[in-house]
Amino acid sequence: MIISFSTDMSPGKSSKSKKDKTVIATALLAIIIICTLTVFLTVTYYPDIIENLFKEEQAIEPGDLADVHYIGRYASNNTIFDSSYEDPENKTGGNPLQVFVTLNSSETPPDEYNTYSNMIGEDFVEGFIEGLDGLKTNQVATIGPLTAEKAYGISPKVGDTIDFSAAAGIEYILKILDIKENVPMPPELAQYFGDEPTTIYILREESHYVGEIIDTYTDALGTPIWENATVVTKINETLLWKYTTPPEGEYENLTWVDINLIEGYQIIYPQNASKITTINETTIILTHYPEINKSIKLFDANNPAGADYIIESITNEKIVAYLNGTSEENKTIREFDITITIQRNETQNITQAYPKVWLEYALSIIRSFDSSLKLSLNPVADETVNFEVKIVKVYKPS
Secondary structure, eight states: OOOOOOOOOOOHHHHHHHHHHHHHHHHHHHHHHHHHHHHHHHHHHHHHHHHHHHHHOOOOOOOOOOOOOEEEEEEEOOEEESSSSSBBBTTTOOEEEEEEEOOOOOOOOOGGGOOOOOTTTEEEEEOOOOOOOOOOOOOEEEEEEHHHHTTTOOOOOTEEEEHHHHHSOOOOEEEEEEEEEEEEEOOOHHHHHHHOOOOEEEEOOOOOOTTTTTOOSOOOOOBBBSOOOEEEEEEEESSSEEOOOOOOSSSBOOOOOEETTTEEETEEEEOOOOOEEEEEEEEEEEOOOTTTTOOEEETTTTTTEEEEEEEEEOOEEEEEEEEEESTTTOOOOOESSEEEEEESSSEOOOOOEEEHHHHHHHHHHHHOOOTOOOOEEEETTTEEEEEEEEEEEEEEOO
């Protein structure tokens, strides 16, 4: 084996080699400085870039959180009806929708993602949530066409039933008896919903039945004065009939509360100061026997927090009391009946008129508890729609 070495050490070649090495070293140093500075700036100001450079994009799965830009269009004519973009035509501005990807509308996201939900505005759109499954960060896709049942629901019609039980916590089902369009707002509702003409829905309580126990007479805490004493005897489309039989042995030492929903007042008489004095097949006569200086509490429109009336005198027919806190020279006097006549056989209206704005809100609340509800008063109800979505970011909760 022959090994040779170059021994050419001429001054010209040596000088040139050193110069080349110096240039290369300088260039390498500049590249290292630029790379180091780039990494430093990236890590400092754009950590998401580093994270995404080395992270495989993950597909959305149920239970994930996602920031999603969307454009909603009617399938019939491609017209935009809603968008998360400020300028949906150019897809600029706005804020992405913060979505909790779950079909269980009553499920809540982890605490650190409490601003996320599976609602678009006030509506649960089942097909939208289903369509996000499997999409990845930066992916653009079209979800749809979604039928009304999978999108914004079906407009309610006469004969439909609405189950409020999940939201109310008790069995509470209403049936639509009538729909009156473009009618005046009922006066008793105008103070809450305004006096503009509206659509009125007449709803019937469906949960009542013959033999049902209704605790009609209750104390200030809502506890029955006579437990299991009033039973439903008959029901028709708009009314029920109920009959009251006070239990024997519970005729005296009653703490009576007189509630009048029509006139809008509630009167709480002194504790253990009322009793049944007469009872027959049709009526119950209740008499109050309060002591002087005891207090009667009145709640009404003028006294929503309650006003105390101090008993000053008692006649055969009236209890005379003055408003606590008024001066001797300027007493506010009120008289209360000393007896009350209770009809043992009473009727109760089981229908109620609700304006569209109330029912629209109620349906959105129910859908947040029960995603199977298809009834909706959303302006896009009954429509088949498409959603163009862009997945901005996906979060995998720990």
